[in-house]
Amino acid sequence: MVIHNAKQVFSALLAGLAFSICAYAQSSVDEAVGIARNYFRANAANYGLTDSDRELTVRSARAATKGYVIRFDQNYRGVPVFEGEAIAHVANGGVTVTNALRPNLAVDTRPVVTSQAAVVTAVRAIGARGSADTTSALEILPKGSRSALDFLVWHVKVMLENDVDQPTKWDYLIDAHTGLVLWSFNSLETAGVTVTGKTMYSGDVTLNASRGGFLYTLVDPTRGSGNATDDMHGRTSGKGTVVSSTKAVFGDNSINNTDPDTAGADAAFGVSATWDYYLNMFARNGIDNNGRKTYSRVHYSRGYDNAFWDDSCFCMTYGDGQIYFYPLVAIDITGHELSHGVMSAEANLTYAGEPGGLNESNSDIFGTMVEFAVNNAFDTPEWWIGERSWRANWVNGQYVQTAALRYMENPPKDGKSPACWSSGIGGLDVHYSSGPNNHMFYLLAHGGTSVCNGQLVTGIGNDKSARIWYEAISNWMNSNTDYHGARTACLSAATTLYGAGSAEYNAVAAAYAAINVN
Ligand SMILES: [Ca+2]
Ligand SMILES: [Ca+2]
Ligand SMILES: [Zn+2]
Incomplete structure (x- = not known):
């Protein structure tokens, strides 16, 4: 009881104290506004005003560290003046002004247009x-x-x-x-946020996105200063519309496009994973190593069974698939397509003949390396290409991995790609002449026995192999490099990174020997 009384008294004291401070502060703010108004009245002509009391309205007034700060908005005959404003700093009875008032306005304020x-x-x-x-x-x-x-x-x-x-x-x-x-x-002001992507192929993932007002968009402000994911709505030209949602959730995990945002979530995830792989492994700043913004176009055309990179738009495009594929937004496909952009910025291997096969192999290599780096529980890494989008692997909605588009550990498994190099290989489609170099890389990284000449290779691991290959395309290959040139480039790269005669150098030589390139 005694304590209670004491509390009451103390509370009353506090309340009285608080009230007196407020009352004092309010009157001083009003006083400061009055001082500022007097100042503008006395100096109206200097500011190009005719009647400062009518032309200036107080937007805010508050006590500051030193004195008071009063913000005024300007109007002209009652019409607000765009960006016309002044800040009066009142201290010790004096006024200084941060002036953005628009002087000597002269315009008819009666509109003609409605x-x-x-x-x-x-x-x-x-x-x-x-x-x-x-x-x-x-x-x-x-x-x-x-x-x-x-x-x-x-x-x-x-x-x-x-x-x-x-x-x-x-x-x-x-x-x-x-x-x-x-x-x-x-004037759309966007903020970087994270959202949940309920992907088709990689489960639920966190995506960097943007928010403007109530709308979330798949625009990643943390990579490429705004890599975007756009929905083409089945069209084949233009950029479509950015994938957006009123919730911080994109997609429904279904491969059947029941929610069109799902493919967008996969594509956005693949781009961020690929971007990060190149950054983490090689300190590469994006596709062109200059941070250039890229964008992804999902739901391109109708039943389009492919995906592609285009240097001219610096963008990726994904079909929804029809015969062989569900939407082609699996992570190794995205890594593959973006790596075509990397290739264009580096060796720029011509997309024909043996250089074309090596260009394709480069994309399969890095698409697979991205898949290994992500190590997703739903898309477990292996040496196959496009398996998560591959229709034959989805039986009654259940995923059973039995096939893929290409197989790096055994290229001939697709029925078209050779495992060993031979003269005339340049006459094949580049998606098949990639086979031997894919097999070389698999043996170099993973180790194993050549499926075409039986040679045994001791693997040096994914990261060392990727560093050698990346060094080779960055600094040793040119647009016309063929298989033998690729071997020379990779040996030069291994020498640069690990030394001549190093175990890594010898592994490169063994891996190329395992595809009959000596
Ligand atoms: Ca996989
Ligand atoms: Ca794969
Ligand atoms: Zn390709």
Whole structure:
């Protein structure tokens, strides 16, 4: 009881104290606002104002470390002035101003064009196909860095968040006298976030994405300053629309496209994994080693049974598959396609003949290395290509891995690819003439017996093998390198990295000998 009373008294004291501080502070803020207003009244002409009490409204006023800070917004005959503002710092009865007021405005504030007409102009200019949320208000666009003259404008804001448009937020400043667009800017503010990707082939994964307003988008601000994943909706041209969701979850883990975002989640995961593999292994900054932004296009065309990299758009494209494949967004396929971009930036092996086969092999090598690096529980690493997307492995929705597109440990298993080099191999399709180099790399990394000439190779592991191959394509091969040139390049690479006559050097020689390249 005694304690209770004491508490009550103490609380009352505190409350009284708090009240007196507040009252004191409030009156001082008001006083500071009054000082600032007096200042502007006395100096209106210096700021190009005619009636500062009417032309300046207080946006905020607060006590600061030293004195008070009052923010004023400017209007002209009651119309807000775009970016017209001033900050008054009041201390010890004096005023200093951070001035962004727009002086000596002169413009007719009666609009000729209607607000509705201005909105129509803005929406048309953006080219929005779906519905748009819009607001419109009269403002003064003052003479200065944004404009050569003072204009009365409709400031139209357009927010697009629908199924067919790229989510975006535009500001349009439209002359309220003539209806002309004076200036526009995209003002979507996005923040980096992580979301859950419920992928087809790799289970639930964490993805770096963006958030603008209530919308999450598969735009990764942490890699390539915004690598994006776009949904083509079955079309074959353009960029489609960025994969977006109102929830921080993308996809439903189904291979049947019941949720179109699922393929996007796989593609985004594959790009981030490949990007990180090159960074972690070789300190490579993205596909071109210069951090250039790339993007993925999923749901390309209808029943398209392939995926491809295109240097001209610097982007990847994935079909939904039909005969051989489900959507071709498995991680080794993404690693394969992106590695074509890496190849273009390095040796740039011509996509024909033996160099073309080596180019394809480079993509199979690094697609597989990415798969090993990720070591996903659903897509366990092996030396096969495209197995998770391979239709024959999905029986009644259950995954049973029996086949794939290509097999590095046994290339002839696909019925088309040789395991050993022979003259004339350059006449094969590049996806088959890749076979011997794929087999070479498998033997170099994993070790084993050549399936074509029986030679035994002691493996040196994935990482050393990948470093040698990467060094070879980066610094020793050129666009016309053939199989024998590749052997020479890899031996040079092994010498550079591990020394002449090192175990790694000898392993490279043995691995090439195991495919009849000596
Ligand atoms: Ca696998
Ligand atoms: Ca694989
Ligand atoms: Zn390829």
